[in-house]
Each structure stands twice: as C-alpha cells, then as structure tokens.
Amino acid sequence: MSAERKSLVLVVLQYSVVVKGIERKLNDAGYNASILSDNFARIRDLAGSTDLFLLYLPSNITDNRDKLDEMGYICGKVNDSGRSMIIIGEETDHDSLFRLMPVIGDYAWINRPIEMDLLRHAIDNAIMGPEAAMDKKRILIVDDDPSYAKMVKEWIKYKYRVDIVTAGMQAITFLLKNKVDLILLDYEMPVVDGPQVLQMLRQEEETMDIPVIFLTGIGTKESVRRVMSLKPAGYVLKSTTRDDLLEYLDIKIR
Numbered sequence: 001m002s003a004e005r006k007s008l009v010l011v012v013l014q015y016s017v018v019v020k021g022i023e024r025k026l027n028d029a030g031y032n033a034s035i036l037s038d039n040f041a042r043i044r045d046l047a048g049s050t051d052l053f054l055l056y057l058p059s060n061i062t063d064n065r066d067k068l069d070e071m072g073y074i075c076g077k078v079n080d081s082g083r084s085m086i087i088i089g090e091e092t093d094h095d096s097l098f099r100l101m102p103v104i105g106d107y108a109w110i111n112r113p114i115e116m117d118l119l120r121h122a123i124d125n126a127i128m129g130p131e132a133a134m135d136k137k138r139i140l141i142v143d144d145d146p147s148y149a150k151m152v153k154e155w156i157k158y159k160y161r162v163d164i165v166t167a168g169m170q171a172i173t174f175l176l177k178n179k180v181d182l183i184l185l186d187y188e189m190p191v192v193d194g195p196q197v198l199q200m201l202r203q204e205e206e207t208m209d210i211p212v213i214f215l216t217g218i219g220t221k222e223s224v225r226r227v228m229s230l231k232p233a234g235y236v237l238k239s240t241t242r243d244d245l246l247e248y249l250d251i252k253i254r
Helices: 017-030 040-049 065-081 091-100 104-107 118-128 130-134 144-157 168-177 194-202 222-228 242-252
Strands: 009-014 032-036 052-056 087-090 108-112 139-142 161-166 182-186 212-216 234-237
Touching: 009 017, 009 040, 009 212, 032 040, 052 065, 052 118, 065 104, 087 091, 087 118, 091 104, 091 108, 104 130, 108 118, 139 144, 139 168, 144 161, 144 242, 161 168, 168 182, 168 194, 182 194, 194 212, 234 242
Parallel strands: 009 032, 009 052, 052 087, 087 108, 139 161, 139 182, 182 212, 212 234
Antiparallel strands: none
C-alpha cells in the first residue's frame, strides 16, 4: 500500500461495538476508515472521496427481509458509484445470499470472525487492482474434491494467487503452460494419484523443482511415513485449520 492513507467506508446494517472495533483496527493499520450506518443514499456522494466500501453484514441476514432489502439497495448504490466493495459476513450465509442476490459474486467476501491480515490483503488487492495480485506467490491446488479445493482457495486467496484442477493429468497439462511457486497435491485421487503426479513432475525439467505438499485425509503414523517416503516438501492433513495452513504455507513458500 502506498504512503497515502487510503479512505475506507465501513457500511453497516446494524451498528455494534464489534463494528467500532473494526474501524479502530483499520485506522491503526494505516487506513482512513469511517462508518456509515444509516442514510445509505450518501454512498453516491461519498464515492468521490472513498477508495473502497466495506459492507459488514449482521448474523442470519437471510432470515431478515428488511436487512436483505437494505443490502440490495447498498449493493446497487455501490455498483452505480463505480467503486469496489468487500463484503464481510458469516460463512454459513454466503451460499444462500448468493442464490438470493447473485450480485454479491462481483465482490470479494471475507468470513467472520475477521482475520485482519486477510482483510488487509483483500483491501489492498481491491484498491490496487489486478496488478497487485500478479506480485503474489502462485499456488496450484490439485484435488478431485472440488468442494474441498474451493474451501482451501477461499482460505488462502487473499495472500496467494490460487488455481484449481481436479485431476492428476489436468495438473500436468496446466503446469506445462503455467508457472507456479508451490503445489498442494491430493495424495489419493482416482486414475492418476498424487504419488504418480509427483513422479511425473520430477521427470520434467520445467517442473522438477516446484515444491509439492501432499494433502492427506489420514494422519496415522504409517500413512504419514508412506507419504513422506516420497520426499515431498511436506504434507498437510485435510483436517487442518485455515490459520495453521496459512502459517505452514508462509514457511514453505518463502
């Protein structure tokens, strides 16, 4: 982020002490943040002096018709203003909201409770545009379970550029055309499994030095020994948490 303090407007449908705390943390992080909790028609006027809007959603918003209507109004105003927006909400509300209001797919989404590091990455990316994302390290997730792969992508996408393929041979094809800094590779996949993919990668000069971390659902001593006997850069249990995964990747992708 540049030395100039970027201006943020935190739009809230329900004012709370938590929201005030977020505003304080954003200002402490070097932004110029303010709260808009009513008179949402002002969004158009504020857009001229604002770099980014943040929409903080209350819990269980899908059960509140009035709040949903307000959210739709806010999204429309932000869209008309030509500014970007980040939506902050409960992870359990995202899919239902998307079905009710597909426009939210145009905006970045941050799950509550907020991880400030992730929020700052999302803010800087939204303000600085696609060029900033190109400077991030790139990770390829290879997993035949699209739901799990998408979840991991959501966890790490604010810190890394992330691509997903769902089969071993798709990974080989992708890597022949694209450069990545690290691969998260499912150990057990149909047709071509993780060990076979790793073997093929090590036979190609272009891919032999890419760090590969196995994703495995079994954490017994014997299964871990089998995984590590292939000498990958490491392994991650699929039961790991977002925070632990991010911390692990920070170490492996320096």
